[in-house]
Amino acid sequence: MTVSASPYTGGPGDGAGDADLQQIVDALAERLRRSVAIDDPRLRLLAASRHFGDEDPARVHAMLSREATPANTEWVLSHGVASWHGPGRIQARPESGAAGRVCVPVRCHGALFGYLWLIDPDKAVTEDQLAAAQQAAEHAGAVLDGQLRFQRRRRQMEGALVSDLLGDDAAARARAREALLSGGFPAAQGCVAVLVVEVLPVPGAEVPDAATADLERALRAAVEPAALRVPGGSVLGLFRGGHAVLLLTAATQWHEGALTDVAGRLTRSVGAVVGVGSVHHDLDDSLESYRHALDAVRAARLLPDLGPVVLWDRLGAYAVLLQLLPERVSREHYPAPVARLLAADRSRRLVTTVETYLDHAGDSQLTAQALGIHRTTLYYRLGRVEEIGGISLRDGGDRLTVHLGVKLARLSGDLPPAPLPPS
Structure with a gap:
């Protein structure tokens, strides 16, 4: 099985980039005596400094919810900031509690990684301060680019291992299991279950293009919160077009309710059917769970009245007939x-x-x-x-x-x- 892969859990070194980003924000804030924040391209908060009495309701909301309101997001993006390559100004939006701001795109090698923000209602930011903010944004871009490269390398490594774990070669499965366990990968311990996701065209629904990273991001956003609520919960993902395989582990047990919660989030997020495989207590049994999940997703596709989420354990006679x-x-x-x-x-x-x-x-x-x-x-x-x-x-x-x-x-x-x- 040759597929690309993406883990949904952090790995060694993932937090270092976050610490560097926080240091950049804090250093610039102390130098300018202004609060500083960095968002990702969708205006989700990545790092923020302490305040200097310059916070506004929009910033307070972002600090609490880790993202801008939909109205403020639309307002900011309507200025075309995604195409900016240098500092610019966003006008105030009093009805949503947003004062005027300086926006500095965070880029590296031309790629957009987010935005650095200075609240500036009085247009008092000087040219020297803008230059310092630009320098900080460039540094932040390099940090985020490094994080991305690290994550890609780790995904490739984990993807190869998980692909082998769910493959037909017994020797390759054994090597993959040992590598996952000895390498300290987050999805290598405890109970395991496999979910198979097939993205289907849904009339009137916007479904991410299965051939792009949009699908991967949508699946990650849907499944991670549910997985993290389970003790020791973690997920590894394999992607091939509109077909995704999610290998879930937990420290103790994946109960039916938790699996249904994860699967339900996926169907609502990307317009998909999900087959849930059997739960096992060892990585050695991942292949069996995967095969069961394939049967369950076929049942979901062939028998729509079963609903978008089908558990293999609930298939009854269909489990035999599908063979x-x-x-x-x-x-x-x-x-x-x-x-x-x-x-x-x-x-x-x-x-x-x-x-x-x-x-x-x-x-x-x-x-x-x-x-x-x-x-x-x-x-x-x-x-x-x-x-x-x-x-x-x-x-x-x-x-x-x-x-x-x-x-x-x-x-x-x-x-x-x-x-x-x-x-």
Whole structure:
């Protein structure tokens, strides 16, 4: 499996760049006797100095929430700051509590890494102070560029290891496991589960281009907060087009609720279906979880009524039927009673009735309630099913044949999607 990769957790040395950035901000603030802040290109706070009585409501909000308000973000970006290559001024926006500011783009080798800010309502910043701010911004750009290069190298290294861990070569898997454990990688200990994410086009939704880093960033923003709420939680990611594999670990256990939370964030963030693999207690079992996650995401794709998040542990009979490669199965492969029923039941009313009946373990009262029909109608339909299929629903073998055959027909696309049977 040849894929690119991105970890969602920090590694050795990641914090050094943050410390350097804070030192740059603090040194400039003390020199100018003004508060200084650095944001990333989306106006999320990276570092900020102490205040000198010059803070405004917009700065206080950014300090507390680590980002500008949507209104202030739109206001700042409307000035075209993303294309600036030198200091400029942003006019005040009193209605959102933002005083006038000096903005200095933070760049390195032409690439934009963010913005350095000086609050300056009276336009009192001197040319010498601007020059000092420009120098600090250049230094910050070099620090952020170094962080980016380090992260890319680490991602490549982790990606190769995780790719081997989920591959078919047993020797490569063993080497990858040992390297992750001995290297102190954050996702190398504890319980492990694998999520497979497939990005789907959603009408009316803006889905990040799967071929760009936008998808990776969106997945990171969605999954990291949920993973960090689990003791020892961490994530490694593999990306290939619109297909992403997330390997999650926790110090103790990944419970179903936590996994569903992570997966739900992903579907809401990028318009995707997510298959959740089985939970294991050793990295050696990551491949099994990965294969289970692949089956679960196929079920989510083939059976939309299951919802965008499907757990392998909840697939029931579908977990077995998915091994039969339903996309290669045609009606001629169905059990004879099911093939006869499908041929005769154009409305699919009888098929739905017998499936619901079998899903409810032959409980006629629950079946009638689920279908919203009288039990007399239910008995008539079941009688027709027996007549057409040449079966007896009092026979366990016939029940199994029909139940599995109908589920296979759903996976093969011969029937409209239906939800999982009741648990």
